[in-house]
Amino acid sequence: MKNNHIDNDNAEQNHAAYVSMKGVGHKFDPRPDAPMVVENIDLDIHRHEFVAVVGPSGCGKSTLLRMVAGLLIPSNGQVSVFNRPVTEPRDDVGIVFQKANLLPWLTVRKNVLFPLKHKYGRYSANDEKRANELLDMAGLTQFADKMPDELSGGMQQRVGIVRALLLNPDILLMDEPFSALDALTREQIGFDLLDIWKEHPKTVLFITHSITEAVLLSDRILVMSKRPGSVLDLIDVDLPRPRSSETIKSTRFAELTDTIRGYIYEPHVPA
Numbered sequence: 001m002k003n004n005h006i007d008n009d010n011a012e013q014n015h016a017a018y019v020s021m022k023g024v025g026h027k028f029d030p031r032p033d034a035p036m037v038v039e040n041i042d043l044d045i046h047r048h049e050f051v052a053v054v055g056p057s058g059c060g061k062s063t064l065l066r067m068v069a070g071l072l073i074p075s076n077g078q079v080s081v082f083n084r085p086v087t088e089p090r091d092d093v094g095i096v097f098q099k100a101n102l103l104p105w106l107t108v109r110k111n112v113l114f115p116l117k118h119k120y121g122r123y124s125a126n127d128e129k130r131a132n133e134l135l136d137m138a139g140l141t142q143f144a145d146k147m148p149d150e151l152s153g154g155m156q157q158r159v160g161i162v163r164a165l166l167l168n169p170d171i172l173l174m175d176e177p178f179s180a181l182d183a184l185t186r187e188q189i190g191f192d193l194l195d196i197w198k199e200h201p202k203t204v205l206f207i208t209h210s211i212t213e214a215v216l217l218s219d220r221i222l223v224m225s226k227r228p229g230s231v232l233d234l235i236d237v238d239l240p241r242p243r244s245s246e247t248i249k250s251t252r253f254a255e256l257t258d259t260i261r262g263y264i265y266e267p268h269v270p271a
């Protein structure tokens with residue numbers, strides 16, 4: 001009976017909006033006549049859902065991500081996580097940026113463990129074990145004792161993802177994490193990310209300029225208009241998982257990418 005309760009609670013948690021944006025708008029310039037950067041964003045993300053955000057350069061994608069992280073408080077509306085308004089920087093989010101920004105004087109393993117050491121002053125043998133498991137999952141076991149400059153760009157980016165995951169955040173915010181990588185590495189690391197996400201479910205907000213990457217990885221895609229960024233569409237990616245290179249060849253994949261291209265390359269007025 002007790003277990004059923006726990007299961008019901010979890011089911012409810014997973015189904016409820018985990019990250020919620022209601023009427024979110026922002027402008028950096030506080031003057032009343034200054035233009036908005038983003039406006040009227042309504043978005044509910046479920047727990048452990050993978051949501052990609054696409055839209056023209058400057059439409060406010062990173063601004064949205066920073067608001068979820070609590071690094072920026074919206075001028076209008078509210079961002080909440082599990083029904084609590086985000087009012088300050090959250091320490092339960094992992095952020096992965098375009099560049100891994102590894103510390104060049106630490107080995108890969110020590111880079112991955114660094115945030116724990118920084119946060120708690122130390123890390124345990126169990127943390128080290130988890131770091132090794134995640135590094136293994138990311139195909140980096142052989143490189144754990146190497147220095148960052150001995151790794152390729154794709155490997156460094158994998159280290160950055162492992163570093164963000166080791167803190168076991170419930171929310172993973174990814175801001176164009178693969179944009180500095182070549183196309184092949186980019187596709188492979190996308191599949192690696194999906195494997196890790198399956199093993200360690202997280203709520204993911206993933207910003208990308210690549211329409212194919214958005215379709216390949218996510219459950220839903222938020223398509224934003226040009227500045228001031230607002231919601232043009234929220235597209236369900238009804239492609240079966242696990243996704244693979246076969247997925248890319250499917251008719252449905254082509255249909256979904258075409259729909260998004262239509263939004264990005266043809267002028268559209270938000271509804």
Ligand SMILES: Nc1ncnc2c1ncn2[C@@H]1O[C@H](COP(=O)(O)OP(=O)(O)OP(=O)(O)O)[C@@H](O)[C@H]1O
Pocket residue numbers: 028037055056057058059060061062063064227
């Ligand atoms: N700290 C800031 N102060 C003033 N303006 C800012 C600040 N940060 C971002 N902006 C402006 O807000 C707008 C949205 O920026 P943001 O980085 O969120 O867009 P984006 O969609 O992520 O862009 P890109 O795809 O080019 O990375 C841009 O016009 C940018 O110049």
